[in-house]
Amino acid sequence: MAQTPGSEARTGLKLISPTAIFVILLLAVPLATVLIYSVMTGGRGNVSLPLTFENYSELWSKSVYGYIMFKSLMVALVVTATTVLLAYPVAYFVSFHVKPERKSLWLFLITIPFWTSYIIRVSLWFVILGYGGVLDSTLTAIGLQPLNVASYSILSIIIVLAHAYAPFAVLPIFVSLEKVDRSLLEAGQDLGESRWVTFLRVTLPLSMPGVIAAALIVFIPTVGDYVTPELVGDGKEPMIANLIETQLLKLQNFPQGSAFAVASMLMVGIVAVAFVVWNRRFIGGGK
Amino acid sequence: MKKAPILQSYTLFYLLFLYGPILLLPIFAFNDSRVVAFPLQGFTAGWFAEMASDQNLRNAAKNSLMIALSVATISTVLGIFAARASVRYRFPGKAPLMGMIMLPLVLPEMIVAMALLVVLLSAGIPLSLFTVILGQVLICTPFAVAILTSAFQSLDRSLEEAAMDLGETAWSTFRLIVLPLVMPGIMASFLICFTISFDEFIIANFLGSGEPILSVYIFGQFRFPNKVPSMLALGTVLVCMSIILLGFAEYMRRRGIAKAGGKDSGGFL
Numbered sequence: 001m002a003q004t005p006g007s008e009a010r011t012g013l014k015l016i017s018p019t020a021i022f023v024i025l026l027l028a029v030p031l032a033t034v035l036i037y038s039v040m041t042g043g044r045g046n047v048s049l050p051l052t053f054e055n056y057s058e059l060w061s062k063s064v065y066g067y068i069m070f071k072s073l074m075v076a077l078v079v080t081a082t083t084v085l086l087a088y089p090v091a092y093f094v095s096f097h098v099k100p101e102r103k104s105l106w107l108f109l110i111t112i113p114f115w116t117s118y119i120i121r122v123s124l125w126f127v128i129l130g131y132g133g134v135l136d137s138t139l140t141a142i143g144l145q146p147l148n149v150a151s152y153s154i155l156s157i158i159i160v161l162a163h164a165y166a167p168f169a170v171l172p173i174f175v176s177l178e179k180v181d182r183s184l185l186e187a188g189q190d191l192g193e194s195r196w197v198t199f200l201r202v203t204l205p206l207s208m209p210g211v212i213a214a215a216l217i218v219f220i221p222t223v224g225d226y227v228t229p230e231l232v233g234d235g236k237e238p239m240i241a242n243l244i245e246t247q248l249l250k251l252q253n254f255p256q257g258s259a260f261a262v263a264s265m266l267m268v269g270i271v272a273v274a275f276v277v278w279n280r281r282f283i284g285g286g287k
Numbered sequence: 288m289k290k291a292p293i294l295q296s297y298t299l300f301y302l303l304f305l306y307g308p309i310l311l312l313p314i315f316a317f318n319d320s321r322v323v324a325f326p327l328q329g330f331t332a333g334w335f336a337e338m339a340s341d342q343n344l345r346n347a348a349k350n351s352l353m354i355a356l357s358v359a360t361i362s363t364v365l366g367i368f369a370a371r372a373s374v375r376y377r378f379p380g381k382a383p384l385m386g387m388i389m390l391p392l393v394l395p396e397m398i399v400a401m402a403l404l405v406v407l408l409s410a411g412i413p414l415s416l417f418t419v420i421l422g423q424v425l426i427c428t429p430f431a432v433a434i435l436t437s438a439f440q441s442l443d444r445s446l447e448e449a450a451m452d453l454g455e456t457a458w459s460t461f462r463l464i465v466l467p468l469v470m471p472g473i474m475a476s477f478l479i480c481f482t483i484s485f486d487e488f489i490i491a492n493f494l495g496s497g498e499p500i501l502s503v504y505i506f507g508q509f510r511f512p513n514k515v516p517s518m519l520a521l522g523t524v525l526v527c528m529s530i531i532l533l534g535f536a537e538y539m540r541r542r543g544i545a546k547a548g549g550k551d552s553g554g555f556l
Contacts, residue, residue: 012376019369019428020384026425028387030402037405090301093294108537113305116529117486119502120522123509124308127315127519134311166305216393224395226489231509241397241489248401249493258405261398268395 034258042255055259065243065260072239073267075154076223079161083218084211086162087169091210092203094170095177107174114167119227125160126232153233160232161222168221169214176210177203212279216272223268240264309526316520321513334520341517347499351485354416354500358423358484363476365424366431371465373432374439385432392429396489399425404493414496422490427480434479438472438543439465471543478536482529 039051059065094106113121128134129149136146149156180203188198226241235242240260248257316335320328338344372378373385391399403422407414442465450460466473488502495503505521508514 008376009378012372012378012381015376016369016372016378016381016384019365019388019432022365023384023388023390023425023428026403026421027390027399030399030406033406033409034402086301089294090298093291093298097291097294104541109302110305112530112533113309115482115486115533116309116526117502117505117522119486119488119505120312120518120525121308123505123518124311124522126509127515128308128311134315163304163308166301220393220395224397226397227506231506241395244397244401245493248405254405254409257401261401264395265398272393 034261037254038258038262040255042253055255056263058256059259059263068238068243069240069263069267071154071237072223072264073271075158075161075239076219078158079165079222080215080219082158082162083166083169084173084214087166087214088173088211091170091173091177095174095180107171110170111167118164121164122160122227122231125156125163129156129159129232153229153237157228157233157237157239160228161225164228165218165222168217172213172217173207173210176207176213180206209279212275216275219271219275220268223271224264312519312523312526315516316523318516321516334516335524337517338520338524343499344501344504344521347501347504350416350499351491351501354420354423354491355481355484357420358427359477359481361420361424362427362431362480363435363473365428366435366476367473369428369432370435370439374436374442388432389429391426396426400489400493403490407494414494416495416498416500418494418496419491419500422494423484423487426487426490427483430479430483431476434476434540435469435472438469438475441543442468469543471539474539475536475543478532478539482532482536486529 038055039053041048041050041052041054090110094103094110098106126133131148136148139146149159184202184206185198188202189195193201223239224241225239226245229235229237229239229242238246244257244260244264247253247260251257317330317332318328319331319333369385369388373381400422403418403425407418412418446464446468447460450464451457455463486502488506491500492503492506505518508518
């Protein structure tokens with residue numbers, strides 16, 4: 001059955017329309033609304049004209065807001081670096097040292113913890129790290145000083161987030177390592193390079209796209225995480241998501257909350273673009 | 288395969304780190320003490336009994352089940368439309384439309400939830416379990432599309448053409464040939480969306496109008512130390528459930544690939 005390009009386009013559009021309409025109504029329209037609200041004047045629970053950039057200048061002028069955004073960015077970057085560094089050897093092991101028919105099983109084992117209830121996993125850390133919790137009671141029992149990790153809110157937030165998003169990092173790195181042409185490695189070693197130098201000069205650069213994808217996949221949800229600062233950090237060290245909640249829901253300040261949301265989207269966007277630009281260097285690489 | 292003892296022990300250690308907290312679940316769920324700490328105090332199944340008799344918990348579980356079933360169904364159906372359209376047809380605006388559909392994957396969930404909330408509040412739409420479903424469908428659809436796209440891609444197009452040549456209509460070809468072949472993908476998508484929705488917290492918390500939903504309920508209960516053991520019992524049940532569901536989803540995915548004659552290229556995502 002021959003299809004003309006015109007009828008193919010029509011069928012395609014018709015087919016995608018339910019999903020597209022749903023997404024436009026429930027995602028595009030809300031995002032646009034937030035963007036518009038962020039430049040409006042607002043009181044409690046309502047928005048009005050005139051248009052203003054005051055919400056954004058408020059964001060700049062009050063140091064506490066800047067501090068929270070900076071802190072979220074730093075926490076997310078530390079978590080991203082930790083997860084990716086810890087995940088790389090695992091992905092390398094599965095890709096290079098596991099029999100091909102066993103690889104799926106290993107990946108499955110690594111991904112299972114990610115699919116088990118996020119709330120339960122985070123809450124468990126609360127029980128482990130908390131005062132008199134599993135960690136400290138164990139340390140006391142074997143005659144050591146309790147560490148009291150929970151009193152260092154930011155540290156415990158970082159530990160919990162790094163654990164929660166760990167499996168996210170393994171998969172993309174694994175995929176890019178799988179694509180590395182094994183004959184290149186043999187060539188490197190035939191030409192007299194040591195295995196370590198071959199890794200540094202061939203395998204690592206070729207797997208960088210996966211590393212950057214992994215970094216991005218971990219960075220985005222961690223920077224916007226709400227549950228961990230609330231539960232593990234005991235709400236003492238709010239991050240961006242908690243700040244947006246306070247403005248939008250507790251204070252009902254729609255314009256200010258929207259400005260935060262837009263600013264954090266911009267922040268995520270800028271970091272994402274930086275990662276992608278960095279990635280270009282390796283995709284175009286070989287030079 | 289070359290042996291790499293250091294890498295192998297590191298990987299096993301890493302797995303231990305990943306599973307560590309989850310392994311604590313059953314240990315303390317059966318521990319006969321309200322205080323979650325070592326040393327263990329003896330065996331009891333009492334926390335499971337306490338969990339089972341908690342009426343609020345039952346309501347929350349019922350609501351969560353209803354939400355997760357609806358979300359999984361709607362997301363998978365929307366996923367089928369989008370995946371089929373993007374694999375099979377070329378049409379104007381395809382890249383931006385698909386980008387928009389997949390966008391929730393790269394947006395912090397809090398932003399999606401808050402944007403929706405602002406619109407719902409401004410439009411005067413009351414929050415309910417229904418608004419939770421709408422929000423979660425938004426989050427789950429990209430996963431459904433990703434799984435279903437690979438299912439549709441591994442489909443041999445000549446089979447469809449053969450059916451058409453033999454006089455079937457476009458719809459009956461889809462129903463008789465395409466649908467059975469991508470069925471494992473549809474099942475996998477349904478199960479994954481179900482799992483995501485069942486666990487999801489942010490949207491359930493902010494778009495839920497205070498109706499009991501399991502993840503929100505668990506989040507609240509962990510603040511009361513004497514509720515923690517029964518929550519650990521609940522956690523044990525949930526983890527077992529999701530492992531069974533995921534094992535089933537993985538089995539379906541592999542069967543789907545084998546059926547379409549493809550080669551297994553790894554896990555989900």
